[in-house]
Amino acid sequence: MKADRIFLQILRVAAGASLLVLAAFFIQLFWAALPAFRAAGAGFFTSTDWSPGQQEFGAGAFIYGTLVSSVLALLISVPVSVATALCLTELLPARLAGVISFVVEMLAAIPSVVFGLWGVFVLSPVLRATVQPFLAEKLPWVPLFSGPPLGIGMMSAGVILAIMITPTLTALSREVFLAIPRLQREAALALGATRWEAIRVAVLQSAKGGLWGAIILGWGRALGETMAVTMVIGNRPQVSASLFAPAQTLAAVLANEYAEATDDLHLSALAAVGFTLLLVSTVIHLGAKLWIRRGGKA
Amino acid sequence: MSTDAQNRVEIETVGLRAYFGNVRALHGVSLEMPRHQLTALIGPSGCGKSTFIRCLNRLHEEIPGARAEGRVLLEGQDIYRPGSDPVIIRRRIGMVFQRPNPFPAMSIYENVASGLLLAGVRSRSVLDPIVERSLRQAALWDEVKDQLRKPGTRLSGGQQQRLCIARALAIDPPVLLMDEPTSALDPISTARIEELLVELKKAVTVVMVTHNMQQAARISDRTAFFLMGEMVESGPTDVVFTNPRDQKTEQYITGRFG
Amino acid sequence: MKTSRAFDLWRKAKSRVAISLLLLGCGLAVLPLFAILLHLVREGASSIDWNFFTQVQKPVGELGGGMAHAIVGTIAQVGLASLVGIPLGLACGIYLSEYGGRERLAGPVRFALELLASTPSILVGVFIYGAIVVPMKKFSLFSGSLALMLILLPLVARTSEELLRLIPQHLREAGLALGLPRWKVILSVVVRSAWPGVWAAILLGIARIAGETAPLVLTSFGNPSFARGLDQPSASLPLQIYTYSISPFEEWHRMAWAGALVLVLTVLILNAITRLTGGSNEHRRAE
Numbered sequence: 001m002k003a004d005r006i007f008l009q010i011l012r013v014a015a016g017a018s019l020l021v022l023a024a025f026f027i028q029l030f031w032a033a034l035p036a037f038r039a040a041g042a043g044f045f046t047s048t049d050w051s052p053g054q055q056e057f058g059a060g061a062f063i064y065g066t067l068v069s070s071v072l073a074l075l076i077s078v079p080v081s082v083a084t085a086l087c088l089t090e091l092l093p094a095r096l097a098g099v100i101s102f103v104v105e106m107l108a109a110i111p112s113v114v115f116g117l118w119g120v121f122v123l124s125p126v127l128r129a130t131v132q133p134f135l136a137e138k139l140p141w142v143p144l145f146s147g148p149p150l151g152i153g154m155m156s157a158g159v160i161l162a163i164m165i166t167p168t169l170t171a172l173s174r175e176v177f178l179a180i181p182r183l184q185r186e187a188a189l190a191l192g193a194t195r196w197e198a199i200r201v202a203v204l205q206s207a208k209g210g211l212w213g214a215i216i217l218g219w220g221r222a223l224g225e226t227m228a229v230t231m232v233i234g235n236r237p238q239v240s241a242s243l244f245a246p247a248q249t250l251a252a253v254l255a256n257e258y259a260e261a262t263d264d265l266h267l268s269a270l271a272a273v274g275f276t277l278l279l280v281s282t283v284i285h286l287g288a289k290l291w292i293r294r295g296g297k298a
Numbered sequence: 299m300s301t302d303a304q305n306r307v308e309i310e311t312v313g314l315r316a317y318f319g320n321v322r323a324l325h326g327v328s329l330e331m332p333r334h335q336l337t338a339l340i341g342p343s344g345c346g347k348s349t350f351i352r353c354l355n356r357l358h359e360e361i362p363g364a365r366a367e368g369r370v371l372l373e374g375q376d377i378y379r380p381g382s383d384p385v386i387i388r389r390r391i392g393m394v395f396q397r398p399n400p401f402p403a404m405s406i407y408e409n410v411a412s413g414l415l416l417a418g419v420r421s422r423s424v425l426d427p428i429v430e431r432s433l434r435q436a437a438l439w440d441e442v443k444d445q446l447r448k449p450g451t452r453l454s455g456g457q458q459q460r461l462c463i464a465r466a467l468a469i470d471p472p473v474l475l476m477d478e479p480t481s482a483l484d485p486i487s488t489a490r491i492e493e494l495l496v497e498l499k500k501a502v503t504v505v506m507v508t509h510n511m512q513q514a515a516r517i518s519d520r521t522a523f524f525l526m527g528e529m530v531e532s533g534p535t536d537v538v539f540t541n542p543r544d545q546k547t548e549q550y551i552t553g554r555f556g
Numbered sequence: 557m558k559t560s561r562a563f564d565l566w567r568k569a570k571s572r573v574a575i576s577l578l579l580l581g582c583g584l585a586v587l588p589l590f591a592i593l594l595h596l597v598r599e600g601a602s603s604i605d606w607n608f609f610t611q612v613q614k615p616v617g618e619l620g621g622g623m624a625h626a627i628v629g630t631i632a633q634v635g636l637a638s639l640v641g642i643p644l645g646l647a648c649g650i651y652l653s654e655y656g657g658r659e660r661l662a663g664p665v666r667f668a669l670e671l672l673a674s675t676p677s678i679l680v681g682v683f684i685y686g687a688i689v690v691p692m693k694k695f696s697l698f699s700g701s702l703a704l705m706l707i708l709l710p711l712v713a714r715t716s717e718e719l720l721r722l723i724p725q726h727l728r729e730a731g732l733a734l735g736l737p738r739w740k741v742i743l744s745v746v747v748r749s750a751w752p753g754v755w756a757a758i759l760l761g762i763a764r765i766a767g768e769t770a771p772l773v774l775t776s777f778g779n780p781s782f783a784r785g786l787d788q789p790s791a792s793l794p795l796q797i798y799t800y801s802i803s804p805f806e807e808w809h810r811m812a813w814a815g816a817l818v819l820v821l822t823v824l825i826l827n828a829i830t831r832l833t834g835g836s837n838e839h840r841r842a843e
Contacts, residue, residue, distance in 0.1 A: 007739035008655065014647035015665045018709060022668035025675075025683050032686045083581025091578065093362065100586060102831065107589045109827040111767030113794045114816045117801050118592050121599075121809070163588045170585060183399040187462070190357060191413040191469065192389030194571035201412065205403035224676025226770040227798060251770075254678050258685065258774050259695075274682040278675060285674040386564060418563055 029278060032271035039265065044272060050237035050253075052261070057269035059276060061237040065154070065247040066280075069229065070222040072158030072243070073165055078215060080162075081169035088170075089177040090185075090199055101174070108167035116231030119160045124151035124232055127159070132244055143241040150234070155243040157233040161222050169218040176210035177203055209291075216288040224281055226251040250277040307371075308333040308503040309354065309391075309473050314368035316349050316358055323349045326368070327529045329522055331473075336495060336504040338514035338535065341524035342550065347507045350524065351475050354505065355391040356384035373472065389413070392466030392502075396478040398458035400450030400465070407446040409461055413469035428468055435501070436464035437494040456487025460494070467502070474498070476506040480513070492517050511551060515539050523547045596820055600813035608814055613780040613791075616805050623815050625782045626796035632783070633697060633776065633792055634766050637704035642758055644705075645712025646747075649754075652713070653720035654742050666717075673710035680706050681771030689775060697783045697790035700776025704765045711764065715757035719750045756830040763826040767819060769794040793819050 037044060040057055047058025084104065088097045128151030135145040184202035193201060234246020235256050248256075250273055261267050307330045316324035324346045331337040339347040352358040353366045356377060369376045377387045400409045408415065410429045419425060429446070433439040438460040442453070450461055459479060466474060480488040495504060496517055508514050514521055515535060522532035523544075531544045542548045611622030648669065656662040680703050688699040723746050731741035747754070769792075776783075776790040778799055783790035793815055800812035 004738045007742075011647050011651040011655065012659070012661065014644050015651045015661055017644070018648055018672070018713070019661070019665050019668045021706065022672055024687065025672070025679075028683055028686050029679070080581045080584050083578045084585040086578050087582040091575065092582075100582065103586050103589055105831065106824055106827060109763065109767075109823050110589075110592065110820055111769065111794055111823065113767070113769045113798050113801075114592065114596070114820055117797060117812055117816050118595060120801060121813075122591070122595050166585050166588075181399070183395055183397060184401065186357060186360070187393075187395065187399045187401070187465075188412075188416075189360060190355060190388055190391075190393035190395075191416065191465070192385055192387075193416050194385050194567050196571035196574035197416050197567070199574075201401060201416065205401065208403065220674065224678070226676060226678040227794075231798070231802065251676055251678050254682060255770050255773050258682065259777060271682065271686065274679055278679055281675055281679075282671060285671075383568075385568070416567075418567075 026278070029271060029275045032268060033275040034268070036265060036268040036272040040269075040272075044269075045276070048237070048239050050248075052257070052263060052266045052269075055263075055265055057265070057272075059250070059269075059273050061239050062248050062250045062253055062273060063276070064239045065233070066223055066249040066251070066277075069154060069157040069161055069233065069247070069249055070219055072154070073161030073222050074215065074219055076159065076162035077166045077169055077218070081166050081218075082173050082211065084166070084170045085173035085177055086199060086203070088174055090203065101170075104167045104170050107163075108171075112164070112225060112227040113231075115160055115164055115228040119156055119228055119232040120152070123159060124156045127151050127156055131155075136244075144243045147240070147242040147244045149244050150246065152232055152234045153244050153246045154233065154240075157229050157247070157249070158243070160228045160232055161225055164225060164228060165218045165222050168221055169214055172214035172217060173207075173211060176207045176214060179210070180206050213288055213292040216284060216291065220281055220284040220288060223277070223284065224251055226255050230255045250274075250280075306333050307331065309370070309372050309505070311350075311354070312369040312371065314350070314353055314366065314370060316346070316353050316366045317364065318361070319363040323527050324353070324366075325527045327524075329529055329532055331503060331505050332520065333503050334500060335519035336499045336506060336517055337520045337522065338518035339505065339507045339522050339524060340509070340511055340514050340550075343509070344526075345524040346527040347524045348477055349527075350529075351477055351505060351507050354473075354475055355388050355393055357388070357393070359384070389417070389469055390471055390473070392469065392471040392474040394459070394462050394466050394474070394476045394479045397482050398455060398462050400453075400458050400461050402449065402451050404450055405447045406442050406450050406453070406461060409450040410464045410468050412465060417469075428470075429464075432464040432468040435467050435494070435498060436460040437490060437497075438464055454487075456483050456490060459483060459487065459491065463491070463494070467498075471502070473503045473505065476504065478507050478509060481509060488513075511539075523550060525550070593820070596813065596817040599810065600815075600817035603810045603814035604817065608811070608818075612782065613796075616807065619807075621807075621811065623791075623793065623796055623811060623818075625779060626791040626793045626815065627818075628782060629697065629776070629779070629790040630766055630792040630794070633701045633704055633772070633790065634762060636698075636701035637708050637765060638758075638762060641705040641708035641761075642712055645709045645761075646716055646754070648709070648713035649716030649720060650742060650747065652717040654746065656717075669710040669713050672706070673714060676770075677703075677707055677768055678770035678774075681774035684771065685774040692787070694787065695775060695777035695789040696787045697776050698786045700772050700790060700792065703771035703775045704768060707768060707771065708761050708765050711761040712758060715761075716750070716754050719753040719757070720746055723749050752833070756833060759826050759830050763823045767794055767823055769798050773798075 036057055044057065044059055045063065046060050048060035049056045049058045050061060088101055128149050132149030136149060139145050180203055184206065185198050188198035188202040229249055230252035233248060233252055235248055235252065236246040237248045254270060254274055258270050261270060310330040312328050314324055314327045315322060327350060339350065341347050349358060354370060358364055358366050370378055372390060401412060404412060407429055410432050411425050414425060414428065430439060433442065438457060441457065453461060480491050492513065518535045520532065521535045521538040523530045525546055531538060531542060531547045538547065539551060542551065607620050607622045609622060610624050611620055612625040614621035652662055652666055684699050684703045688702060689695055727745055727749065728741055731745040772792050772795045776792060778795050779789045779791045797812045797815045800808040
C-alpha cells in the first residue's frame with residue numbers, strides 16, 4: 001500500500017533524525033574540546049589550576065568537586081531512601097504508603113533552580129549558623145570540618161543533592177523490594193524472626209544486587225545536577241579537605257562561565273569540561289543498565 | 299513409654315475462629331493433633347485448611363486486617379493468651395510452605411542454620427552438628443554434604459523443599475506445620491519427602507495440609523476433613539477413609555466433589 | 557530451641573529501634589517538600605500582584621517590576637519546543653513500537669534516545685551553543701526552544717513507545733481484518749487507545765521543560781524585557797529566578813521567590829493532574 005510506505009518513510013526520517021542528533025552531539029562537543037585537550041594534554045584532568053586569565057585550564061578541581069559532592073549526597077540519601085522504600089513496601093498501611101509516595105514524587109518534579117533558591121536563602125544560612133559551628137566545635141581536629149563556616153560550599157551542595165536524588169533512589173529501591181516474593185518474608189517470620197530480622201534477612205539481603213544498580217543510577221543523576229549546585233557550592237575552582245569550603249563541579253562551571261567566556265581557549269576548555277561530563281555520565285549510566293540487566297551480579 | 303504418654307496431645311485448638319476483615323473463614327474448629335503422629339488436613343480448595351494451619355503458628359494475623367480468636371494449646375499452653383509474643387511462639391513451631399523458598403542470598407549451610415543464626419548462635423562447633431542432623435532428618439545430607447557453601451537456590455525443586463524442611467527442623471521444634479509441601483513437586487521428589495515424613499514423625503509432631511487424598515491415606519495417622527471453614531470430621535485415618543461418620547466426608551473421599 | 561529470655565528481649569528491642577529508625581528516615585524524606593513549599597509561600601506569596609504578571613524588569617530601585625517577560629518567554633519557548641518535539645517524539649515512539657521488530661534502525665535509535673534522555677541538560681545547552689549560537693553570533697529565543705525540544709523529544713519518544721507496546725496485538729489485528737491500511741490502524745486504533753497515557757506523558761514532559769534553566773543559560777541567555785523576535789535573546793521564568801537570586805538586591809530576591817512559587821505551583825499542578833489520572837511515574841528533574 002503506497003500510503004503505508006510513505007508513512008514508514010516519514011517515521012524513518014524522524015527516527016533517523018534523532019540518531020543524527022546524538023551523533024552530532026558527541027562529535028560537536030569533542031571537536032570543540034579538541035584544542036583544549038591538545039593544549040593541556042593529560043594535565044587537563046589532573047591539574048587543579050583553573051585560571052582563564054592566565055590560560056591555565058586544569059579541570060582537576062571540578063572532577064574532585066563533582067566526586068565529593070555526589071558521594072556526600074549518596075551517603076546522606078541512600079540510607080534515607082532505602083528506609084523510605086522499606087517503609088512503603090513493608091511497614092506502612094496501603095493508604096498511607098500511597099500518600100507518602102505521592103509526596104515523594106512531587107518532590108521529584110520541583111525544578112533544580114527552586115532547590116537552588118531554597119538552598120541559598122534557607123539551607124545555607126541554617127548550616128552556617130548551626131550545623132557547621134557545631135561540627136567545628138565538637139570535632140575541630142577533623143580536617144573535614146576545618147575552616148570558616150561559610151554556609152555556601154561543598155556541604156550545602158551535598159545536602160541539596162541528597163534531597164534531590166532521594167525521590168529517584170526511593171522509587172528504584174521500592175521496585176527492587178516489590179520484586180521479592182512474599183513467601184521469603186513469611187519463611188523468615190515462620191522461623192521466629194522479629195519484624196526487623198525478617199526484613200533484614202528476607203528483603204535486604206536478597207535486594208543487595210538490585211540496590212547497587214539503583215545507587216549507581218542515582219549517582220549518575222547527581223553528577224548532572226547543575227543549577228542547584230551552582231547556586232550553593234560557591235563556584236570556586238579549588239580542592240579543599242574541608243566540607244565547609246566552596247568548590248566547583250563539572251556541570252556547575254559550565255552554567256557559571258560559558259555565557260561570559262570570550263577567549264577561544266577558554267571556550268574550548270569549557271567544551272572539554274562538557275565532554276568529560278558527557279563521558280562520565282554516559283559510562284555510569286550504561287554501567288548501571290548493564291549491572292541491572294545481569295541481575296546485579298558482577 | 300506408656301500409651302498415655304504416646305497418645306498425649308502435642309497441639310490442639312479449641313473453638314478456633316479466623317477472620318479476614320469481617321469475613322469469617324474458620325468457624326469454631328476444635329481439633330486435637332497427637333504427639334509424634336502425622337495429622338493430615340484435607341478438603342476442597344478454599345475450605346480453610348491453609349488458614350487453619352497458619353493460625354497454629356500465628357502467621358495468619360500478619361495479613362493486614364486478619365485476626366484469629368479462640369484457643370490454641372501448645373503443650374497445654376494457650377499461644378493466643380493476651381500478652382504472648384507471636385515471635386517467641388513461632389520458634390517452637392516449624393513451617394514448610396507450598397513453594398520451596400530458601401533464602402537466595404544464603405548458602406545451603408546458612409539456610410539451614412538461619413533460624414539459629416537469627417537467635418544469635420554463631421559458634422561453628424554448635425551449628426555444625428545441628429546442620430548435619432537437620433539435613434539428615436530431611437534426607438538431604440548425602441546429596442549436599444560436599445557443597446554446603448553453594449547457594450541454596452542452586453538445588454532442584456525437590457531438594458530445595460527438603461532444604462526448607464531442614465531449615466525448619468534446625469530450631470528443634472516439637473511441631474512441624476506443612477502447607478501442601480509436595481504440590482509443587484514432581485512425583486519422585488514427592489515420594490522422597492513422604493518417605494522422610496514417615497521417619498520424621500517418630501521424633502516430631504507433623505500437621506500437614508494436603509489436597510492429595512492418596513497422600514493423606516499413605517502417610518498420615520489421623521485425618522481431619524474441612525469444608526467451607528468448618529471441620530466436618532476427624533479421626534484415625536483408616537476410619538475416616540473407610541468408614542466416615544459424615545456423608546459429606548464420604549462424598550469428598552469418593553470424589554463426588556472437590 | 558531454648559534461648560535466654562534476656563537475649564529475646566534484646567532482639568525485640570533491636571527490632572523496635574530498627575523499625576523506628578526506618579520510620580524516621582521516611583519522615584526525613586518527606587520533610588523537604590513541606591519545608592520548601594512553606595518557604596515559597598511565606599517569601600513569595602506577598603510579592604505576587606498584578607504587576608508581577610504584567611510588568612517587565614525594572615531597574616533596581618524602581619518599584620513595580622514584574623516577570624511578565626519571563627513568563628511570556630517560557631510560554632513561547634515551551635510552545636515552540638512542543639510544536640516540534642511532540643510530533644517528532646511521537647513519531648519515534650510509533651516507529652520503535654510498531655516497526656521496531658523489523659527495522660534495523662530501531663536498535664540504534666532506541667539506544668540514542670536513551671543516551672539523550674540520560675545526559676545532563678546543561679550539555680544540551682553546550683551543544684546548541686556550539687552548533688547554533690556561535691554561528692548566529694547571538695543568543696536567541698530560537699536556540700532556547702531548540703534546546704528544550706531536544707530535552708522533550710526523548711521523553712515523549714520513550715514513554716509513548718512503552719505505552720503503545722502495551723496495547724494488545726489483537727487490537728491491531730482486528731483493525732487490519734477490517735481492511736484498514738496499516739497506517740490507519742496505527743493512528744486510529746493503537747495511538748487512539750493509548751492516548752490518555754500518552755497525553756499524560758506529554759503534560760509531564762511540558763512540566764519538565766518549563767522548569768529547565770541550565771540549557772537556557774547558554775542559548776536564550778535572558779532579557780530584561782520581551783524578546784523582539786525569534787532571533788533575539790529571551791527571558792524565561794526559571795532563568796529569571798536564577799538571575800534574580802544570585803543578584804545582591806533584596807527586591808529582586810523577593811521576586812525570585814514569587815517566581816519560584818508560580819513555577820512550582822504550575823509544575824506541581826500539572827504533575828498532580830497526570831498522577832491522579834493514572835499517569836506514568838518516570839520522573840526526571842528539570843535542571
